[in-house]
Amino acid sequence: MKKFWTKYLKGTVIVRVEGEHAETFLNYCLNHNIHLWDIKRMNEFELELHMFIDDALHIKKALRETGCRLRVIQKNGAPFIIKRMISRGGFIIGMLSFFVIVFLLSNMVWKIEISGADPKTEHHLRKVVNELGIKRGKLLFRLPDPREVQYFVTEKMDEVTWVGVTLDGTTFKFKVVQKELPEEVKVTGPQNLIAKKKAFITDMFIEQGQPKVERNQLVQKGELLVSGNIGKDKNTRTVAAKGKVFGEVWYLTEVTLPLESTFETYTGNNIDKHYLTIFGKNIPIWGYGEVPYEHYQVLEEEKSFRMFKWELPITYLRRDVQESEQVVRNYTEKEAIEKAREMANEEMENQLDDEAKIKSGKILHHTMDNGKVNVSMYYKVIENIVKEQPIIGGD
Amino acid sequence: MARLKQKVKKWMTRSLELPADVVMDLPRITMIGHLHIYIENHKGVKKFTNEELRLNLQQGEVLITGKDFVLKTILPEEILVEGRIIDVRYINIS
Structure with missing residues (x-):
């Protein structure tokens, strides 16, 4: 017995066969592989039976040979429904346009x-x-x-x-x-200014307070630069010392750079591939074929669709295949050192604040091992070395 | 000659224990209660009404009587009848 669905899809008819000897019709069908089922006797001359629509269309010969007549009672199955639907076009258009409209409205900014x-x-x-x-x-x-x-x-x-x-x-x-309004200048209590690091003082700009050091003086870390105690003898009072003290500070940095390095660059050639993703399966709609590049990188961009409040399992996927190239860069020792120096400079500048200035940078020494260059750089930097230190227990 | 052939076949089923319906081209009839009857190896429909089904066999006929018969399936070799089966009878078997 065939499954119900295959019958439904193929389309079946219920027919009545009228004839003196309807059994001969049955036998004819048996011998010619025409599939019949659910055969019932209606009366002496009539059989009711089910058959496939395509068999029913080629049955004229059988009827002629067996002397029977055929009447169609009922038509079932997909082919008939489709036929009916086509004949009622407005209905279909309405149904489709409903889905299209809902789909569009679900994908709009509201x-x-x-x-x-x-x-x-x-x-x-x-x-x-x-x-x-x-x-x-x-x-x-x-x-x-x-x-x-x-x-x-x-x-x-x-x-x-x-x-x-x-x-x-x-x-x-x-x-x-x-953004909040800019912070108000905070009122600071009495304070001294001390050295942030060991430095050689080059310049001083004191707004308030008593300077305790001079230009061209070497100061240690934590040494008092500007005192908050001003005045003499009885007239002393404490204020918030304020100002800038610039000193020459020394930095030592090390940079390591391999002589040979490989990296990828894009050649500028690319292929766009478009897909519809349905339940996680990618169905290509544009851009078929193998990627002709040896090295490439793929950038993906996905757009989803919505229906009412649900996300549909269908998404649009764009793959941008970018051809890339392996580039091997070789430095000679001299070039590598030069490069390392540039890198160190850059790093130094990033580390320092806006007020600071690099006075000089020298290569102290360099070594080579395992195809790498190690460079030690010695920097003289002029920067603000002031650090606030509150005066506690003043009057 | 035909009789000899029949005899040989009969002997084969007995001595070689081959199923009789295969060797001798006999019908195999399966019934499920009085509701279904399933006939294999038939040779065409001779008569079909609501109360009776007459099938040709290699030798003779089989007559099935009952009520409300419907031929559920009909294939060159097999037939499935649904209804209330009262009687199954062989006719003209030599």
Whole structure:
């Protein structure tokens, strides 16, 4: 017995066979491999039976040979339903357009919610967001994803410290943290200024306090530079010493650099591949074939679709295959040392604050081992060496 | 000649213990209570009504009587009948 579904898909008919000897018709069908089932006798001259639609269409010969007539009672199965559906086009169009409309509406921006911003900032934020194309009625999958939006908005708006962007269904939510007003100058209690590190003093700018050191003097770490006690004898009082003392400080840095290094660079050739991902399976829609590159890196970008509040298991996936190249870089010893010096300089500059200045940098010595260059650099840096030290127990 | 063949076949089923329905081309009839009857190795329908089914066999006929017969399946070699079976009878068996 065939399964019900295969019968349904093929399409079946219920027919009545009329004839003096309907049994001969049955036997004919048996011998010619025409599948019949559920045969019932209606009356003396009539049999009711089920058969496949394609058999029923080629049965004329059998009827002629057996002297029977055939009447179709009922038509069942998919072919008939499809036929009926086609004839009722409006119904189908309505059904499809319903899904399309719901699908589109589920993938639209309906609301932009901003929280934590004052009206002015909110207005500005709305403008910036509009500029990005996020407006009511825009399709979600044509907009940049929330992370990009967040990056862009944070860049664009100076008055906010941070903007959190999330996409909740059809609502774009912006959480804003506004910048506080600049901190007021803090009132400091009485204090001395002492040396932060061992240095050779080159310059002093004292706003308040009694300098205890002179130019061209070597000071140790923790040595008193500017005293908060001012005045003489009876008129002494303590104030907050303020000022800058610049001193020459020495740094020793070491840089190690391999002579040979490999790294990857993009050649600029790329292939775009587009996929529809259904239940985790990737179905390519554009960009077939093997990747012709020997070395490559793949950047993936995924967009999901929604229906009502659910995310559909169908996503659109774009793969950007970038051809890359292995590049081997070889330095000679001399080049490597030069490079190491540059690196050390850069590192030094990153370490220092804005006021500091590198006076000179010298290579102390360098060694070679295992294909690496070790370079020791000696730096003379002029920087502010002041550190505040509160005076405790003053009057 | 035909008789000799029959005899040989009969002997084979007995001495070699081969199933009789295979060797001698006999029908194999399976019944499930009085509801279903399943006939293999038939040679065509001779008569079919609500109360009776007459099948040709290699030798003679089989007559099944009952009520509300429906031929559930009909294939060149097998037939499945559903209904209330009252009687199964062989006719004209030599």
